[in-house]
Structures are given as structure tokens and as C-alpha cells.
Amino acid sequence: MVSSPVRTASKVTQVMEVIRHRVDRRLLTPGARIPSVRAMAGALIVSKSTVVEAYDRLAAEGLVEGRPGSGFYVAAPLAPLRLLSAEADTDPTADPLWTMRQSLRPAGTALRPGCGWLPDSWMPEDALRRALRSLARDGSGATLFEYGPPQGDETLRTLIARRMAEQGVDVAPEQVLLTDSGSHAIDLICRFLLESGDTVLVDDPCYFNFHTVLRAHRAKVIGVPYTPTGPDLTAFRTAVEAHRPRLYITNAALHNPTGATLSAAAAHRVLRIAESHDMVIVEDDIFGDFESEPAPRLAAFDGLDRVIRIGSFSKTLSAAVRCGHIAARNDWIADLTDLRLATGMASSPLSAALLVSVLTDGSYRRHVERLRVQLARRRGRVLDRLGRLGIEAWHVPTAGMFLWCRLPEGSDSAEVARRALADDVVLAPGNAFSVSGNAARFMRFNIAQMDDVRVDATLARVITS
């Protein structure tokens, strides 16, 4: 049977698309040999002449070049790095970046139970406006105009070290490096410790930006199921032994998205396993200030030997004042400082001055105490409201803003999130947090972003429809 010309043309295009896709996604890099005509014909179930025509056309475009007797090789330059997954073209909700973009859209009238921060009205507005006025009046020329010291403002580093001491982490201000944010801190550490292709352990589920930043580093990500007291220790040990990861990235205190808390026993076991396999741990303490009772810190047990502690004030003070930090061994801080200078100079002395001002005028502790009370008040109420919709918490956290919930049987949280957008309600579907993709029935809710009862109406509509 002879294929019709149309059919052949579309098959040629199909072969071309397969190669183009692999080059676009850096699965084939410059100079790499593309599959032989025979292999490609076999794989796509097309004739060899179809593949030959496709390869010839790609060569005419300059994407590949033929070498007589040897095959075809990629001739195009390296494709730019795209983080959005190819699947996202058809189903964007499956991608953590989709959730990030949606959450960061200007609020307008949108409701955002899926976002990861508190409403503006909860934030220390008087204190920040006061800090701005005081900076306008008394800020030095260096604070207003200069790059600032390589490691960042010393007063802020001293305050951070003092606050860590209260959590049992013994650290000198010289061991603290200021970054532009918590995400920036993780990114710097990944650059410092990883190479493309290295393996990293994360919790399953975990904060979705751990996935995107690791995608930027082209790391191999292994998830370990998370339990209400920390990672599943058997699975953790098995994963460490099988994959020899260089790094384990996790939350301190209140785990995102589950709100669970690491037990002392789990902390001890995790550290023992890390030690015996020379694995470094990044402990992200960004939600620490929401705790009512301080949970065990890996950084405290370990004394910042193989644990690197990161944090920021984005969740409790302001996400607009960009400033995060890394606390680690002295020699690592020296090298991380060079890396941060080379890739973005030093942290803003102006941001540091604003934070120091709010952290030291006495209002911050009262503000954080108020946040805890407001969250505690809402937690039970939101649990009741969700319960009436058949949505159940996987775990009831003692503090923090998140509830990790199971939707009614048969629900697909990505589909639910898509439908909710029609009502301008931004949700956070479970699989954005899950490397295994087994959280399709889960969703993270932010109890501080659910005062408006329109959320319930939308949820009722989108879950049952």
C-alpha cells in the first residue's frame, strides 16, 4: 500500500517534531548524534524513507548536519533552558510554575486560598511605614546608596544569629550570609553543591518551589513520603542507600504543605543516615516564627556541620522587602559569599535596615503573637467549613497557615483548580507539591486567605460538577 502524499507529509513533520522537541528540551545537545534512520523508523513505525526526508529537511534548516557514513548530528546551538514542562503546554495546572504564576498575579478581586502568604492586612503595616520614615530621615549615605558589605549588613546578621540561638542553634554572625530571599538561598546552595544530574531528596509532598529550583539545576529529584512526624524513615533510608543523594531539602518546624512537625526521634535518625552517607541537609526555617512550641531543629542537633539553615522574613514581615539568609559552616559561608558576589553582588543594605528597624522596635514579637492567635482562631472554623464540603485535613497542624486536605473521592484537584479560576479563585492543586504525582486528590489551603465565604460557594461548585 502506498501512503497518500498528505499522510507522508504529516509523518515527516511528526519525525521532525520529535527531534525538534528533544533539541528544544536539551535532551539532545550540540554535537550529539541523533537516532539512526533505522532506529527512528522502528520507534515511530514509519518508513525509513520518511525518516530520511525528515532528517534532510532538518539538515536544510540547520538543526542537524549529516556526516557521511556516520549519521546525523545536532548542529543547532544549545537550546535555551526552559523550566516549564512540555506537558504544561497541554495541562498547565500540572506544573508547579503554573501555581506560582497564578498566585503572583496582581490580586485585584481574585481570592487566593492557594497562595502561600498572609493577606496584606495581617502584616505589620505601622511598623514598616515607621521604618521607612526613619530610613528617609536618618538612613546613612552608605545605607541609601552603596552596595553594602559582601556578606550583608552586620547588625541584621547578628539579630538572625541571636534568634537562631533561641531555637538552640549555636551560630556566630560571621556564619550568616544574607541573600535576596529564601528561594535565592536555596538556589545558591544548589549551585554550590550540585552538578547537573546529581540526585536530591525532597519530602513528598514538599514546597513546590523546591521542584522548580531543582529543575533549574537539572537535578534528579527523589521524593520520600512525609508523615505527621517527619519523613518516613524506612523509605528515607532506602532512598539514601539506593540513590546516594548529595542533598536533602526540607522544612524546619512547620512543614509546607502539610503543617506537620519533625519529631526529635526522626530528627536524630535523619541526621544519622545523612552522616553515614555524607549527605548535606538544607533546613528551610521560613515558617519557624509561626510555631507556638519550638519543634526540634536539625541544625540544632547537628551544630551546623552538615546542616545548612536558611530562612527569611517574607512570611511574617514582608515579601516586598527582599532578604533571606543562609547559616552554615564558616568555610562554606566564605565560598557562598564569593558565589553570591559573582552572581548578583551583595544584599541590599536598605532592605536590611528596614528589617532591623522592624525587628528591634519591639513590635515584631507582638505582631507574630497576634498572627498565631488569628491563625488559631481560623483553623477550627476553616476545618469545619471544609468538612461540610467533604474535604478533610490529612493532619491538623498546631500552628501555621496551611491545611493539606483530601478532596472527596473521585475529585481531581488539578481539574478543580482549573474550574475555580473561572470564579477568580486561585487554588493550589496537590500534584504541584508531589514529585511522585500521587497527590491528585490533595489540595493545600491557606486558612488566612479564606475569610470570604465565596470560596465555599466556588469549592462546592467545582468539586461536585
Place this chain on the structure above:
Amino acid sequence: MVSSPVRTASKVTQVMEVIRHRVDRRLLTPGARIPSVRAMAGALIVSKSTVVEAYDRLAAEGLVEGRPGSGFYVAAPLAPLRLLSAEADTDPTADPLWTMRQSLRPAGTALRPGCGWLPDSWMPEDALRRALRSLARDGSGATLFEYGPPQGDETLRTLIARRMAEQGVDVAPEQVLLTDSGSHAIDLICRFLLESGDTVLVDDPCYFNFHTVLRAHRAKVIGVPYTPTGPDLTAFRTAVEAHRPRLYITNAALHNPTGATLSAAAAHRVLRIAESHDMVIVEDDIFGDFESEPAPRLAAFDGLDRVIRIGSFSKTLSAAVRCGHIAARNDWIADLTDLRLATGMASSPLSAALLVSVLTDGSYRRHVERLRVQLARRRGRVLDRLGRLGIEAWHVPTAGMFLWCRLPEGSDSAEVARRALADDVVLAPGNAFSVSGNAARFMRFNIAQMDDVRVDATLARVITS
């Protein structure tokens, strides 16, 4: 002849150090085979038994592991990424990071003719304090507390697009991405377009942070001699043809460190060569506002097709308000935005609001005009003062803060910089800017940082001593 035991021990240590150094510098990565005993013995001119003992000791330490019949392999985890060169341990002044660290030390009583920015007293102090007061009074909750939109504040992006239009670069606000700084902009582009080992072209000399950021990306850097009208075009073509670089990073308008300006003819030729070899160009426009007469822009000729334009207000407005930008093709901006979200979330809306405030209250243009006058007034005077010390400008720039100068015969600028530190005078030795290392007699001076005549006394002392 039999070596003494002491001598053998030190030779064993020497072999061990060679391997340790290669592992520390990632020249040998986990799983890599280390040189055979025979090869190592031959290379270091030691006996095979010395190498065997060294390898056995390294195996006992866990750094390598022997595989029977196959040799020794690296068993240690990947070494952290160190940017400071190994040579810097003995001669720090040879390293661009040394110059950066020195420049960023808190000023105190130090004089800094080597630094790359203007004194605080030259900066728009009233305007920035006014902007802070206005933000304290009228800033919205979103500006003070939220992450801000993924691409960054729209008003600032619109202002940047409008300013680029005045330079002949046609760009929509949607094609602008805000970053945390100009360095951050370059870093994002390198992550987007490069892989470890890729080749990048730079000017020789060029801004020293181009070297450090490319070191962070482990790029192969090729320098092209710079002339008063742009890169040496013959050398440029030869380098592009020989090395097929993915990227050429250069300055727009006033070249750092030489103060030279690209001619229209050179711009045209550079673009033609880039087009025929599918090379992307990053044009760093950070000194553009110092120009009296606008020089040709590669971004204008090319229409932001293969040219990516970056900039910031660190030099003319404030380095403490961290904010830079990238202007590029729409599809690239979309992917770069994802990359910036994944590695550090969005740019501060608070920083953007401060910049918008100063850029729109009418004071910025007057301020920049004043800067030009102040610099013009000093340029001739500083040239005279340097001339009396036997220091001559390689080129007399029409604008900007830099003079790239040749020291008297026999001078070594690194040695001069080291000696000057004793007087608390920070200089910028030529080889920090030069990939070929052929600028040992050169030095970059910042004419805005030389009002204090103690600089002349120190220079006189350290040059002739």
C-alpha cells in the same frame, strides 16, 4: 639511590595533594578515574611505589576507592564550587574577587579610586529620601508586603522601555523583565543559554565581574582585544570562527574599564559576525546614562533579535535599591521569567516603587546632567595629576567615571595595589579585568573617587618603591 624516609613521606604527601587539589576544584568529579600509577609517577617524577602509597592513603581517607584490575576512582562527593582561584591563596590581587571584596569593605577612612561607583555625596539624596517618605505615606499594601508580579512592576518596566526608545531600541514593556541587579541579569542569561564548558567571548579588558560570573558557570572564556572603537574586528572574527562561542558579553556606550565607545561601523560588523555564527550578544548598558552623545547600540541595530540588553540604576541612582533589568525577545523573556521565579521569586515591588518615584519626579534628569558636569570637570584634572606620576591614559573617554591607565615602565599593578592597601587606598589592578593577563601594567581609576590628594601621595610612594 634510595630516598630518605622523610623525602619519601613528603613525596607521598605531594602526590596526595595533587589529587586532593583536583577533586577540590572539580577537575576530578565523583566516579572519575584518577591517573594510573604509572602515569602519575611519570608526570611527577616519583617512584611508582610512592604513588601507590599515596593512593592507598587517599583510599583510607575515603577520597578515592580502588577497583581491582581497573585503578582508582573518586569516591568523595562532589566538591563545593569555589570561585576564588587556587592561585589566589598565594597572590589574591590576581583575582577579580579580591578586587570586589576590597571595594565592598565598609568605607571607613579608606580611599577607593579602584571602586566602580560614585561617592554617596554625588547621589540624589533628596530625591531618594523624598521617595522613601512618599512610600511610607502612600505605598499600597501590595507594594509594601507582596511578592509582586512575576516580571516585576509594570510601571517601572514601562519607564525602562520608554528610556530605551530614546536610545533607538524599540521594545514593549512586556519584553522587559526586572531582576535584582545588573549582575543578576547577566547570571540569569548565562543560566538560560549556557552549559558548563560552553565558550563565551568577552572584551579584553572587560568588567571584572564578567569573569567571576562566567567562572560560576564554568564557561570557557575567550578574550578579544578592545580598541577605542570597539573590539578588534579581525581578532573578533577569528575568535568566533575558531571557538564558536554561544555568547558575547560586552558593554553598551561607555566600556568598562576603558571608557571607549563602540563605533557604528564596528557595531554593524559585530552583528554580522554574530548572525552568521548564531551567537547571542549581551549588551550591558549600565553606564549609558553617563553619555553626553548617545553611541550606537547593538540592541538598536538588531532590534532585540539576538541581542539581549541589560541595565540597572546602580551607578546613577542607588546601588542599595537592588533592581536591574533584561530586555529581550518575548519568548526568551517568558522563559527567563520562569527561571527567575524558580531561583528567587519576583523583583521587589518596594524597590521598583522607589525607582519609579525618583525617575518620574523630574529630578533624575537634572541629577544625571549634574553628574556629567562633575565628571567632565574632574577628568582633565585627574589626567594631569596622573600624568605627573608618569601614569598615562590609554584612551581619553568623552564621558563616564573611568580612566584605563598605563603605569610607568617596570610597574606591576597588582604589586602597586597590594602596597597601596597599607595606606588604606583600594586600587583596581589591570589583570582583574584581563582574561589574557596582559594588563599587568594597567590600572583602572575612578575619577570621582580621587578628590582626596592623599591618593597622589600613596600612588607616588607605591609606584616608585
